[in-house]
Amino acid sequence: MSEMQTPENGELNRMEETKLFCEETKEAQKAAMEKRWKDFKKKMMENRGIILTKFDLLGNTAIHVATRSNPELVREMIEMVPEAERWHALCKPNGEGNTVLHEIVFSKKAMEMAEVVFRFEDQLVPREMEEKKPLVELRNNRGETPLFVAAMHGKLKILRYMANRVGTVGTVDNLPKHFRRSDKYNALHASVIGQHFHVAIWLQRKDETLALERDEKQLTSLQLLSKMPQVFRSHIHLGLVKSIIYILLPDEYDNDEQCQLFKQKKDEENGKEDEPKVCKSAISNINYSFWKSLAAEFEGIDHMWKEKKKHKLAEQLASTLVKYDLSWQVSSNEYNRTLLITMPRDPLNVAKRRRVSVQKREERRKNIEERPERIALFIAAKTGIVEIVKKFLEVYPASIYHVTKNKQNILTMAVKYRQKKILKIIERTGTMESLVGQITDKERTVLHEVARMDYYKAEHLAGVAFHLQDELRWYDTVRRFTPKHYNMHSDIDGHTPEDMLEIEHDGMLKEAQKWLKETAQSCSTVAILVATVVFAAAYTIPGGTENGTPVFLHSSEFLFFTIMDVVALATSLASVVVFLSILTSPCDLWDFHKSLPRKLNLGFALLFLSLMTTMLAFSATMLLTIRLEWKNWTSTLIYSAAFFPVTIFAIIQFPVYVMVRSITKHLWKQVKKVFPTRLIERCMSHC
Template identity: 30%
Template structure:
């Protein structure tokens, strides 16, 4: 890849420039050069009127024409004016690097400028630089405008000298196109040029190789918030459209209003909504990328499965590195589709990595693990030993990768997750392997303890720090509500000692809320205190400590809520005679205070509950 993008050496360019500079009067063209860079058309036009030949002359030491300079400076109005004045042949002039003006337009992504140039000279898309690059390759690696890339992709042909879709640079074209996330364009291109689908080297398919390193381009690797998940589910995405084939329409459609454009942005209603809510368009684009990536993998595997050299070809097409990457990154879609087309891939042993099942366990990829567990033969690989006599349980005993641990909030719950993985794999492994020793003489449990010493200490510190902070809040609440129980609103009757508002409904709300706040805060205090005095063995992080923390937080949340209710009731009792509407702002402020505390903590709390009392790791998914 790096070789294909190798630019001519600086010495070569310098030699060509030096040779040109011997008869070049740069001072003469400097005013024109600066005027074009600044977008000063009046000065440039006056220069052209005085010297018509300057319109196509090389005005820089790098051999650039005014059109090149305007494109480099992103002066699109001047570019369009120059295109109108220049002949079609002049548009194809190259500088000393071999770039036409269209190459520089491609780095900036001005669709109107590109269409104006290509409409006048359709061969511009085929001209290559000294390094063999077409404007399309420049666009893929430089611009982030999918519409611009799509336009060049389907106005570029496979004609000589470029041969971008069948020549030596075709593999780099599809590699960069896939890496840029233009999967729907890639899908359309390989239908026009089927050879692109089966291009592979010793590392396997070029496209699959890139896709196997892009987990966020697939549904299972993309993390969405609650609102984004709802939008993702309902927003429409259409892929069932034929690739553009009418090149004339593409060239003559300067505003991109073709049927392909309409299909790309969906119905008129959704377009209107997207204009109002930007997030919807972002989620829709992500869903389109996900759906295109899955469809692309299906198409590639379909093509590979029908190849004449069936067995030998697809084993190299879906190489070990692709399987290893897809498993390590947890891209279930790639593995699922590949195994559906080529079930024998499950037997692949990847040097220094192991079988797919073992890689999934080492990298803590739950979804891949459950997908493979649906295949009974996969469980056989759990019994395999590696060169160091490590069982699969030994592999599960190693500390998980930082990327997976970092996705779990709180080191205590990271430790819990590590324990859950170890226990789950231990159940699947053979009972004799429970006490089996590797070359270092360690059993799986010995290895787990050694690997997780640091995480155990951090988990203990996290638990104690969290408990101390929560105990402080619980103690404060208990102190306040205990005092409020003896200094009730309105005071007490001097003769009988009963509260003056004893028969008032609002007072009963205050009394009950105050009592509940006291009892729940004291209970949470006990729970957090029990965490501080726990023994902190490894297995305590599995259930015991998380349960205590969950109970402590539950009672603390309840204590805060009832304290606010008690305070609101007391305030209403004291002010209702003078300010009758006082209950409304008090209730609102009480609810707001509770929400401001609970909402940021709720995701972590729910994660704790799900991690401790959820369905666990092992829940096989159907492959067929």
């Protein structure tokens, strides 16, 4: 029996040996977790020997943990350590290699705590620091100084405070080295990735060489910023109301230090006089207080205000970094305007090539990133960051002619990534004729690139048919400014632009055909149902008849009912005809450019009108039946109830409004072509 108990006793002994924390430490851990700092202090005072021991699994000491509380507790914890061991306590790292000063960065009262630590450091300077590094120069396991950690986490106040410490007693006046790690990663990279743009701007002013340095992936800070379109205003899509609120919001989010710094610099650059500045300051303070109160009540406004501040700071940072980017000067330009095109060898069997090209397309997509783009201008162009592209062309106009090693220019980037805003910027520069002739190393023109779907990103549209229509519109837009003979040019695979368009969009075409047929069938069923109802209502006269004559023949409500019923029947039957024509129409690729979407939108509009008039006819019937007065408040309530399902239908069937807007815009363009703008203005003034 004793032999059976021996292993168990040995196991218990090993468990006792592996206990990491004593009972006093466990009680202190509970107090720290529950933020009972008085109890935490009491436990430490009862057993001061555990202050510098391992307090938790992260390797923190009790002083590290005290940085989560208040400056007074930090001071008391350091004073509990014997004077001979205080310098060791301040320098002792945790599991990540962070000293107390590293951990102070994450505290809400970081500056007050840092002041306490520096006060102890200054007291130890004569005896301890003659041959040792000061606290601000100590690095953690990743090679980060406390200044680097502050910059990486967007703590500008403590960063500036510790930067002022560099160069004082016991330190070397070499601030730039604090912004770099042992690898190629610097603080500017870290602040850009963390979207702490106010810190990035401050760092760039302190050390201009940071903008020229590259990380391990050979990317500069501007190239990293160019990969983040979500931090710029041009990437955010707001509605009408939100756009108005966004414009009215002040540029500053709060009265923090960085906003005051940027505002002061902006005022100095503009050279404003003192007296108008005081007046404007008073007005801006009133406006700021008004929006601040609204932001406190409405979370949406508060979020939008923060986003606006981020957009402004990102744009300001981009404007600064663009001046240091000269990568566009190394270009592979050649004479672009070529009249010698490569004609297709044989007529292409597109239907057969569709099946063959599926495997090639998958292999090509796997190798898309073989040559990642390194030019910040082109990265911004393909991600659609209008602010960076405009700033580049403003500072370096010649950068628009840059050509990459694989023979692509900024127009190629804008076209294949479907960046319509960037294309408009290029058109306004007047360089389209020079850029459109570029042929890539794969012998592809801009029409080939717009036909490819390797970089396709679906828009927020109603269905697959409208997605395909958007693709065909984009192709047609590019085709208008491309030389005509480029339509016959074949690439390295023997594909003309039209061939590639059909091959690449074959899957989308099949999905669009299926979606269109199903939608037309469903809508035609609804339209037939509406037609049946209103046709029956025409023979069921409200109020009945006397000798074949309607009782309410001379009533205005009866006339209104008759008109609405006739309109409802006509529009519902017309919508049935339109949807049936869609079912019997050919559904080839270019039929989705104009013909089929127009029919579908027309059918939606007629169906919407039939539903609306049906509900109005029903309301008129109710008024006639219960004999309410036309101007009575109950009649208003009935008509409001009648419009409720119509309103829901209008909101859901958004393509109707898209159609109306596009038709109106198209008609206005045609009118401007026929009649000069000045003539229209004169007619409007006479009217």
